Amino acid sequence: MxxxxxxxxxxxxxxxxxxxxxxxxxxxxxxxxxxxxxxxxxxxxxxxxxxxxxxxxxxxxxxxxxxxxxxxxxxxxxxxxxxxxxxxxxxxxxxxxxxxxxxxxxxxxxxxxxxxxxxxxxxxxxxxxxxxxxxxxxxxxxxxxxxxxxxxxxxxxxxxxxxxxxxxxxxxxxxxxxxxxxxxxxxxxxxxxxxxxxxxxxxxxxxxxxxxxxxxxxxxxxxxxxxxxxxxxxxxxxxxxxxxxxxxxxxAESEREAEAVRLAVLQDRLIRGVRAAVPEAVLSGPEAGAERVASNAHFTFPGAQGDSLLFLLDMAGVSVSTGSACQAGIPEPSHVLIAMGRGEEDARSALRFTLGRTSTEADVDALLAALPAAYAQASRAGLAERATRLGR
CATH class of the missing domain: 3.40.640.10 (Type I PLP-dependent aspartate aminotransferase-like (Major domain))
Incomplete structure (x- = not known):
């Protein structure tokens, strides 16, 4: 599924x-x-x-x-x-x-x-x-x-x-x-x-x-x-x-407060799980809490291209994004991360995981199971791409 x-x-x-x-x-x-x-x-x-x-x-x-x-x-x-x-x-x-x-x-x-x-x-x-x-x-x-x-x-x-x-x-x-x-x-x-x-x-x-x-x-x-x-x-x-x-x-309004509590638990599971599965991953934005909406977990993955990670996770049956769907398919660094002071390479390595009413612990666990292999493969592809670019 x-x-x-x-x-x-x-x-x-x-x-x-x-x-x-x-x-x-x-x-x-x-x-x-x-x-x-x-x-x-x-x-x-x-x-x-x-x-x-x-x-x-x-x-x-x-x-x-x-x-x-x-x-x-x-x-x-x-x-x-x-x-x-x-x-x-x-x-x-x-x-x-x-x-x-x-x-x-x-x-x-x-x-x-x-x-x-x-x-x-x-x-x-x-x-x-x-x-x-x-x-x-x-x-x-x-x-x-x-x-x-x-x-x-x-x-x-x-x-x-x-x-x-x-x-x-x-x-x-x-x-x-x-x-x-x-x-x-x-x-x-x-x-x-x-x-x-x-x-x-x-x-x-x-x-x-x-x-x-x-x-x-x-x-x-x-x-x-x-x-x-x-x-x-x-x-x-x-x-x-x-x-x-x-x-x-x-x-949505009648369920909003209870759903925020439920999603915060899933968000915590996701953030902790990504950090454990890929220690190199860096959370973008504030830590989970009042200054971050409970549905969002956004990471950069050093050495990997975000779009490569997206496609590899998609092949494993997990749908995520590199950012706004309005810009999907356009291989450019995240303008949001650039505005936050991050470098261009960093801004190309982003993935956004967003939760909703139908999200479950099983969904988070499926992502965490697929992520290490996807990151390893995307990192190898990134190394090869950089070597080609440098003429080695």
Missing amino acids: PVYLDHAATTPMRPEAIAAYTEAMGVVGNPSSIHSQGQQARRMLEEARETVAATLGADPIEVVFTSGGTEAINLGVKGMYWARNAGARRPRILVPGGEHHATVDTVEWLERSEGAKASWLALDPDGRIVVPSSVDSDDVALLTFLAVNNEVGTVQPVSALAAVAHAAGVPVHVDAVAAYGHLPLDFSALDVDALSVSAHKIGGPVGIGALVLSRASTVVPLIHGGGQQRQVRSGTQDVAAAVSFAVAARL
């Missing part, structure tokens, strides 16, 4: 979410139509919005459904940037190194196409964002950052960062895709302006996410049309996906 330890990329849909999706797909009616069938669809959609909002500490009107986390991040970052530059020129975007590529590529596109200027905030050696003492706000459009680093699992100081930005009148967008379902998220208490989440990371369907946008915030939309969802995101809304998302969100 294959072992799946890549839950940060996507996690299996919950049976309850599949059932809700299937049932809702049988309902006909555009939720913008005024006839009875349209209004039935509307009720289902708005009840789903209320449920998702409740899991995020937000008002339902603040939840804007999107096609997923990437669109939500693009809408939050681009939309806020454009809105802030509608009057006074504010080209600068504050963004930490090591962000998800949905943010990095969006910011770099704004630099190329819209004249934006990225100001990259530093990470410490554990991947924690270094909180600036103040922000020179005259030319700053926004601050955007991860709540939890999706690659190394570091929990970021959200409230501290937001407080510094808001003291200077700078709006804040938070990418909470990797935090949702693992940490408590209270949009109101966090005092941020926008927050992005995705359904398929918590057992919902692929193809739906949300941007939580405060009532006081203004964004320029990416998509124009019928003006659905506060004129922020036009288009006929996917009722079935929203209903399924809501079911997954409700269950």
